[in-house]
Amino acid sequence: MGKQRIALGALAWSAVVAAGLVACGGGGGGAAGVAGGDTGVAAGATLAGAGTIGAGGSTGGGNGTGADTSAPTVLGDCEMFPPQAVFNTRIDDTSRFPAHGSSAAWIGSIGGSRPFHADWWLGTDPTRRDAYYGMPVNVVDGSAATTDWATLQYDFRASGVSSNVGYPHESDCAVDNGNGYGIARGCSNVAAGQRRFPFPRTNLLNEGGTCNDPNTCGDHHVLVVEQGACRLWEGYATFKLSGQWYAMATAAWDMKSLDLRPASWTAADAAGLPITPFLAKAAEASSGEIRHALRVTFRDAVLSNGYVWPARHGAGSANAGGIPFGSVLRLRADFAIPDNWTTQAKAIARAAKQYGLYVADIGEDFYIQGEPSAAWDENTFRQLGAIPLSQMEFVDMGAVTRDPRFSAGSMAARW
Secondary structure, eight states, X not given: OOXXXXXXXXXXXXHHHHTTOOOOOOOOOOOOOOOSSOOOXXXXXXXXXXXXXXXXXXXXXOSSSOOOOSOOOEEXXXXXXXXXXXXXXXXXXXXTSOBOTTHHHHHHHHOTTOBOEEEOOSOOOXXXXXXXXXXXXXXXXXXXXXXXXXXXXXXXXXXXXOOOBOOGGXXXXXXXXXXXXXXXXXXXXXXXXXXXXXXXXXXXXXXXXXXXXXXXXXTOOEEEEETTXXXXXXXXXXXXXXXXXXXXXXXXXXXXXXXXXXXXXOOSSTTSOOSGGGSBXXXXXXXXXXXXXXXXXXXXXXXXXXXXXXXXXXXXXXXXXXXXXXXXXXXXXXXXXXXXXXXHHHXXXXXXXXXXXXXXXXXXXXXXXBOOOTTSOHHHHHHHTTOBGGGEEEBOOHHHHTSTTOOTTBOBOOO
């Protein structure tokens, strides 16, 4: 049976803590995969909203699924993966991307009245756990001035705080190659004292803020964009205990590449996908245009522990007929976005129509993730909450996965 992973949204996690409960942790491998025919193929840490968003060249191209010529998203000085990546590809042409045959059944299993929940907030003080939630993104440049290439362990038992043992065999870590740091795929093959991760030297921001107990602080993701090299580093259940960094799982991507993780490998999320490109970011939403997909969670009881492309991993219980990780949810074309909504709410709703929401992890039903930022308009949250799940539909991605140029090991959705 696959290893179980429970990923609670910040609001849900706060409720669990208040009730005196302890969450189930987890991550990593073993769940059955159905990967769309998978044959194995600046300095300092800043919030994502402070990064440069928008500049970039035309995506151009196309594959019969419709060319998307908008400029790609940029964070720091890095494009958030090539424009051909599936999460940078519009899926609102219903003639090419019709509703999935199981859409009605999957939505029915959750409940059509379930509202869209924007699972982030306005608080920016990481010491205020009651008001600081969402997933912030750190930006470093890899140099000693901004970056601490700290050693990282996956076995928490040495800390004396937790008995958790992570998944180094499905993790990526940084290794000193004598001329900088390279990405090692499969950290179990790297000596324990040589496994590293690029933490910001100052002002580290993580999910959960300053909470630092692996038994009670939830998923505690750490997300780092290494500009210059344009690499993305993400950690799940990442804590510094008695001067030593620990994590349950870590993953790295070359953001200039279309390569996905190896089939059946986890990442900092259960689906084996990057988190950062899918987050709602305040600067993008305030500009009126979000040019990428978002990520969504559902509870374990409605999910399958299998996965479909572009996911690489599934987790949780083997629920017959459940929603596979990597499935895509889209706001229906006939949903009329109200004119009086905030610019941010309209941008997020349009992104849900045009790019969709990818099922990325186990958590609360219909929770969508974003960054904490004081730039959010509180009205945005209320307005988005007016979208019920009944106005959404799951999408058939066969226009990509049945194309003869498709590769299950690539995130490319256009050629």
